[in-house]
Amino acid sequence: MKNQTLWQGIASDLEKEIVAGSLARGSRLPTESMLSQRYGVNRHTIRKALSHLAEKSLIWSKRGSGVFVMQKPTIYSMGERVRFSQNLLDAGRTPSRQKLSLSQRLATHEEASSLKIKKNSKVHHYEGISFADDEPIALFHSVFCSKRFPALDEYIEDLQSVTQALKKCGVNDYIRATTYVSAVAASSLQANHLRIKPNDPLLCTTSLNTDKSGTPIEFGRTYFSGKHVTLSYEA
Amino acid sequence: MKNQTLWQGIASDLEKEIVAGSLARGSRLPTESMLSQRYGVNRHTIRKALSHLAEKSLIWSKRGSGVFVMQKPTIYSMGERVRFSQNLLDAGRTPSRQKLSLSQRLATHEEASSLKIKKNSKVHHYEGISFADDEPIALFHSVFCSKRFPALDEYIEDLQSVTQALKKCGVNDYIRATTYVSAVAASSLQANHLRIKPNDPLLCTTSLNTDKSGTPIEFGRTYFSGKHVTLSYEA
DNA sequence: CACCTATATACAACTAGACAAATCTTATCC
DNA sequence: GGATAAGATTTGTCTAGTTGTATATAGGTG
Numbered sequence: 074m075k076n077q078t079l080w081q082g083i084a085s086d087l088e089k090e091i092v093a094g095s096l097a098r099g100s101r102l103p104t105e106s107m108l109s110q111r112y113g114v115n116r117h118t119i120r121k122a123l124s125h126l127a128e129k130s131l132i133w134s135k136r137g138s139g140v141f142v143m144q145k146p147t148i149y150s151m152g153e154r155v156r157f158s159q160n161l162l163d164a165g166r167t168p169s170r171q172k173l174s175l176s177q178r179l180a181t182h183e184e185a186s187s188l189k190i191k192k193n194s195k196v197h198h199y200e201g202i203s204f205a206d207d208e209p210i211a212l213f214h215s216v217f218c219s220k221r222f223p224a225l226d227e228y229i230e231d232l233q234s235v236t237q238a239l240k241k242c243g244v245n246d247y248i249r250a251t252t253y254v255s256a257v258a259a260s261s262l263q264a265n266h267l268r269i270k271p272n273d274p275l276l277c278t279t280s281l282n283t284d285k286s287g288t289p290i291e292f293g294r295t296y297f298s299g300k301h302v303t304l305s306y307e308a
Numbered sequence: 309m310k311n312q313t314l315w316q317g318i319a320s321d322l323e324k325e326i327v328a329g330s331l332a333r334g335s336r337l338p339t340e341s342m343l344s345q346r347y348g349v350n351r352h353t354i355r356k357a358l359s360h361l362a363e364k365s366l367i368w369s370k371r372g373s374g375v376f377v378m379q380k381p382t383i384y385s386m387g388e389r390v391r392f393s394q395n396l397l398d399a400g401r402t403p404s405r406q407k408l409s410l411s412q413r414l415a416t417h418e419e420a421s422s423l424k425i426k427k428n429s430k431v432h433h434y435e436g437i438s439f440a441d442d443e444p445i446a447l448f449h450s451v452f453c454s455k456r457f458p459a460l461d462e463y464i465e466d467l468q469s470v471t472q473a474l475k476k477c478g479v480n481d482y483i484r485a486t487t488y489v490s491a492v493a494a495s496s497l498q499a500n501h502l503r504i505k506p507n508d509p510l511l512c513t514t515s516l517n518t519d520k521s522g523t524p525i526e527f528g529r530t531y532f533s534g535k536h537v538t539l540s541y542e543a
Numbered sequence: 544c545a546c547c548t549a550t551a552t553a554c555a556a557c558t559a560g561a562c563a564a565a566t567c568t569t570a571t572c573c
Numbered sequence: 574g575g576a577t578a579a580g581a582t583t584t585g586t587c588t589a590g591t592t593g594t595a596t597a598t599a600g601g602t603g
Contacts, residue, residue, distance in 0.1 A: 078556065082497045095413045104583060111408045113437075113501045115372070115558045120584085136584045137566030313548065339591060350550050355592085371592045372557030 083112050084122035091131055091142055099208070102132065102140040130301070133268055143301075144208045169204040170233060175226055177219055184216050187281050187292040195219035197226050199235070202266055203295075209267045210301045215293030239290065247290050253279040259296075267298045275299055318347055319357035326366055326377055334442065337367065337375040365535045368503045376503075379443040384532065385540045390484050390515070391471055392438055401440040405468060408435045410461055412454055419451050422516055422527040430454035432461050434470070437501055438530075444502050445536045450528030474525065482525050488514040489539065492531070502533040509534035 077085075090096045102108070105123070109116040123140060126132045134140040180188065180196045188196070200214040215235065217225050221242075228238035239247065259273045267275075276297040282290045312320075325331045337343070340358070344351040358375060361367045369375040385395055396403035415423070415431045423431070435449040450470065452460055456477075463473035474482065489511060496506040511532040517525045532539065 077496060079496055079500060080556085082495060086497065093413075095411065106583080112497065116584095117559090118557060121556090134584065135566080136564065137582075139566090139583065315548080341591080352551090353549060356548085369592065370558080372559080372590080374558090374591065 079112075079114055080118050080121040080125070083108075083114070083119065084125045086112075087122065087126060088129075088131060091126075096142050098142050098144050100142055102142065104139065135268070144205065171202045171204065172230075172233075173200045173202060175199050175229060177226070180216060184292050188216070188218055188289040190218050190220070190289075197222065197229075199226075199229060205301075208301065209298070211295050211297045212263055212266055213293060213295040215291050217291050218289075235291070244284055244290060247282045247284055250281045250283045250287070250289075252281075263296060267296075267301075269298055273299065314347075314349055315353050315356040315360070318343075318349070318354065319360045322357065322361060323364075323366060326361075331377050333377050333379050335377055337377070339374065370500075370503065379441050379536075381535070382440045382445050382537050383540050384445075384537050386484070386487060386513075387541075388483055389481075390517075393469065393471075396440050399440075402442075404439040404442070406437045406439065407465075407468075408437065410434050410464060412461070415451060419527055423451070423453055423524040425453050425455070432457065432464075434461075434464060440536075443536065444533070446530050446532045447498055447501055448528060448530040450526050452526055453524075470526070479519060479525060482517045482519055485516045485518045485522070485524075487516075490514075491534070494531075494533075498531060502531075502536075504533055504535055511537065511539060513539070 087096070087102075096102065102123075103111070105116050105119050108119045112119065123132065123134065127134065130143055132140055132142055176198050177195050178198050179193050180190065182192065184196060185192050185194060190196075196216040196219055198214065198216050201212075202209050203211040203213060219225075222239070225238055225242055228241045229235060232238050232241070259267065259269060259275050263275065264270055264273060276299055278295045278297070279293075280295070281292050284290055322331070322337075331337065337358075338346070340351050340354050343354045347354065358367065358369065362369065365378055365381070367375055368378055382396070382401060383399060385398070392405070393403045411433050412430050413433050415425065415427070415429050417427065419431060420427050420429060425431075431451040431454055433449065433451055436447075437444050438446040438448060454460075457474075460473055460477055463476045464470060467473050467476070492510050492512045493507040494502065494504060494510050498510065499506045499508060502510075511534055513530045513532070514528075515530070516527050519525055
């Protein structure tokens with residue numbers, strides 16, 4: 074605690090301000106230049122302190138824009154019924170989604186066998202980003218059998234919710250049948266979407282939702298930012 | 309005067325240059341490498357000489373930057389009315405201040421009870437460095453009740469003077485009610501600001517200023533560099 | 544021996560400056 | 574009002590130079 078370097082002192086000082094709340098969650102930090110003046114050190118020393126805080130996932134930075142305080146890590150609960158919005162509302166976060174693409178294409182071999190449909194069947198492909206308090210926490214893509222849900226894409230477009238859209242298709246409830254979890258390194262594209270660095274760890278969940286009778290409904294993959302999300306398997 | 313070591317000879321040589329003025333106050337010395345070349349000795353021998361001069365407070369050094377000649381020490385007078393600028397002007401020095409941060413936050417327990425305001429009240433927090441002739445002599449931080457002085461921060465920002473800013477808020481005079489003095493060791497951050505070494509002694513004054521009726525106005529701490537400042541309590 | 548002086552080498556911490564890349568701001572035009 | 578262009582800000586990256594610290598070696602002195 075005593076003989077610490079300058080950048081360590083600055084880092085712990087800033088960390089105190091963050092946890093004390095005088096630097097609010099999601100707010101912007103002073104620029105590196107301002108901080109270097111405040112602490113009377115070179116900008117590189119500030120950057121060392123900031124990179125330390127970034128590794129601890131307390132802040133994140135965007136070139137040309139600034140350095141920001143991160144939101145709280147999210148606990149994403151994985152139970153029998155996994156509902157993105159309700160999940161985050163339960164955790165006191167504000168959920169939102171951003172559509173990246175919504176189209177129809179032929180099912181891959183994996184998708185077809187998981188959904189128990191014929192090879193080369195058409196599927197709806199829905200791809201997007203999940204946010205919590207305007208912070209991106211996950212990239213997802215799901216496929217649904219086009220034959221079974223002909224107008225699903227329009228419903229999703231309108232309602233911005235998979236659960237609601239499926240209801241319109243007559244599926245009032247669906248259940249998480251299987252979930253596989255693995256860890257992968259983020260591609261540069263994924264990293265950019267999730268505001269993390271390439272090769273940062275991602276939690277990759279591959280899941281299948283079915284109706285109560287066990288008929289497959291939806292198959293998809295979600296890549297959670299490992300720094301923002303902890304998956305919870307309680308109950 | 310004869311049997312002196314290499315480093316003693318170099319030290320007294322440099323000291324002569326300083327007092328003679330050929331190495332001006334505030335100027336930078338040649339780098340240790342250059343000095344070791346000039347005197348034909350190892351760099352460590354130079355460092356031994358320099359550290360001797362540093363202990364005598366003739367020079368100070370900054371890692372990565374260089375070694376500099378120090379200014380004269382300051383006598384800081386503590387009476388009923390403590391006014392930074394006037395104080396130094398009286399001592400024939402040129403005062404200046406540098407703002408490090410100016411923000412609002414919740415009062416700590418100590419601050420609230422000293423200012424006689426409610427817990428969790430908002431306060432203006434003003435933090436900075438005091439200079440005499442461009443040499444830092446103290447780090448200060450003060451808090452003022454935000455409710456009582458709503459626009460104080462803007463006034464301080466504009467006027468760069470607490471006394472003047474308080475006048476704009478209707479406080480024409482204030483009196484030093486209490487002052488506690490203690491000695492503490494400098495943290496690495498404090499040392500960097502004051503151009504001294506970590507664990508060098510600081511004079512820590514904790515003070516409360518009130519108006520004539522005894523109502524608390526300002527509560528603050530000032531850390532004087534023990535090497536640069538002597539506090540004076542003459543009547 | 545113990546201690547100080549001095550040399551030699553290597554690395555860590557920090558400063559200094561410059562430039563590139565991304566972003567934000569502002570003025571201008573239609 | 575909205576699109577565009579120019580300029581200013583801000584973070585990212587790189588090279589170079591300076592002081593701080595640690596270790597090892599050797600000679601001289603009380």
